[in-house]
Amino acid sequence: MKKAFALLFALLICNIWSGRVVASELINLPEISDLKANGVITTAVFSLDDKFIVTGDSNGYITVFNAATGALVNEWKDENRYNISKLLFSPDGQRLVSIGQGFDESKIKVWDAQTGTLLSTLVLGNYGNKVVNDITFNKDGTVLYSVDDSGDVIYWDVFRGEKIIEFTTPSIPVSLAYNADKKHLAIGQENGSINIRHSETGEYITNKLVNKNDSWSSTKVKYSADNNTLFFSETSYNSQPHLFNVDNNYQEVVLEENDYSGDWKNFDFHSSNKYIAVVGEYDYLQVFDMETKKLIAQEAINSNYDYVVFSHNGKRLIVNGTIYDTTVLFNELTSIQLTPSSLYMSVDDTQGFKVTGKYSDGSEKVIPSTEIQWSSSDPEVVTFMYGKFQALKPGRATVTASYKGFTATAVIQANAQQFTDLEPIHLDAVNYLVGRKITGGLSNTIFGTNETIKRVDAAIMIAKALELNIASAPKSGFIDVPQRGQAYVNALKAKGIIGGKTKIIFGSNDQITRGEMALILQRAYKLTPGSTKHPFIDVTSRYEDAVSSLMRYKIATGINSYQFGTSIPITRGDFAIFLYNSEMIRQR
Secondary structure, eight states, rough: OOHHHHHHHHHHHHHHHHHHHHSSSOOOOEEEEEEOOSSEEEEEEETSSSSEEEEEEEEEEEEEETTTOOOOOEEETTEHHHHHEEEETHHHHHHHHOOOOOHHHHHEEEEETTTTOEEEEEEEESOOOOOEEEEEEETTSEEEEEEETTSSSEEETTTTTTTEEEEEEESOOOEEEEETTTTEEEEETTEEEEEEEETTTEEOOOOOOOSSSOOOOEEEEOOTSSEEEEEEEESEEEEEOOOOOOOGGTEEEEOOOOTOOOEEEEEOOTTEEEEEEOOOOEEEEEEEETTEEEEEEEEEESSSSSSEOOOSSSSEEEEEEEEEEETTTTTOOOEEEEESSSEEEEOOEEEOOOEEEEESOOOEEOOOOGGEEESSSSSTTEEEEEEEEESSSEEEEEEHHHHHHHHEEEEEEEEEESSOOOOGHHHHHHHHHHHHTSOSSSSSOOOOOTBBOOOHHHHHHHHHHTTOOOOOOOOOSSSSSOOHHHHHHHHHHHHTOOOOOOSOOOTTBOOOOHHHHHHHHEEEEOOOOSSSSOOOOEEEEEHHHHHHHHHHHHHOOOOOSOOOOOSSSSBBBHHHHHHHHHHHHTTT
């Protein structure tokens, strides 16, 4: 009666607590499929290559499923058993071991994992009145460890089917965990103690006693994926596990009040050692971040049985016959990018940056500036104030954005004056080109937005943007290129980016047209046209692919809705925009 009241009270509290959790931002784990076996699935395990899931059920059947499709592959009956409590693959994946309830509950059965053929049976005793509580393998699969309800711990030679070591623990052993790095065997006992033994000799190492919340609750022990921490849990609502530092003689780790706070019954570790999945007594699957020790995902489940298993690659999780996609957990940040990567500012101006995070699934997300740690290489030139950088005096400074271990930099060139002829559409492009010293203004205050550009000047700027090696390029053969532009034209011609009007005439003093600019940018940045045709009627076949490429990547626009302006000289403002947008495509 007392236990029933406690359970009812816990369920009531759970409903209140779960409402609070659901209201927060938790990750939803997508369901992939529900497996259907002969009976209720009571345990499951992934094959070593994660291609198959093997389940045991309440009718004593062992079933093999295709992990990707959920299709039935094989099935066989574990005779004389009405329930399979645990399945375990050998480390080489060739053998499958089963334990369970029934007339053979004092036996451990070893199967051929591919055919389902019974290879051997390990018998605990002569009287058949022992129940195997748990099993685990050593690193190479030559030794199987078992614990049973009579208090025995047995080390088995798997190939010979013989006992190697046998001893009895003070309390009933209910759970096992193997540590390959330390050659330790952790034995979780019914009274809340953990007995640590050497996995080869059985030699006693240490014993840890945990004050259990409930004397009737079950216990589990498991080593973290990196083998540095031993986790001990008990079936208790809104409790915490006990953690023990393996390298510090199993000293208990002190947790904060809400660390790993949840409903613990059984658990498993993600192979990256970044996540732990927990199933509880009160119908929840919970996933915790092992760095923050906080809940990050939660799913309502039917927790008839307490198994929860990650696949070896960490991309799947199976609980009560339901397979979940866990790739949503580790869509991890791979880099951050600052835009613009260089900036031209006048003294007293302020400017913000956009920080974009790139993630392992290929997605990108803008990161709020408030979450970034900002710094300046020269705070006397540029300083960070009120969420933006302010130029204090003429000079050059590198600003750095730091976020979750990643950094990105941008260069700010602060000058005494700013160009007065720029429209908002030109600002990022001109700031970028001036900041990288690709170009400058016609004066300290005039950029020359509406002025045209000579072909030689365009060549110089494009070569600078591409950071070409101008020292070693062969001579172009053009006789009309002034000294200031020869090295740049040589480098561009050697790369096949530009040509001349003739074999010996480059047309240095001719104004570069919008069509010519499109051709050069397509070659320089290796742009390809898309499938959507542009709307312009003035684009001849010579420029077709180039203009289509610029439109595909949103590098350029037309002079109106139906004309690109192919033969019209490009202005310095449009040139800056085209070149800047091409650079942004290259930096993605």
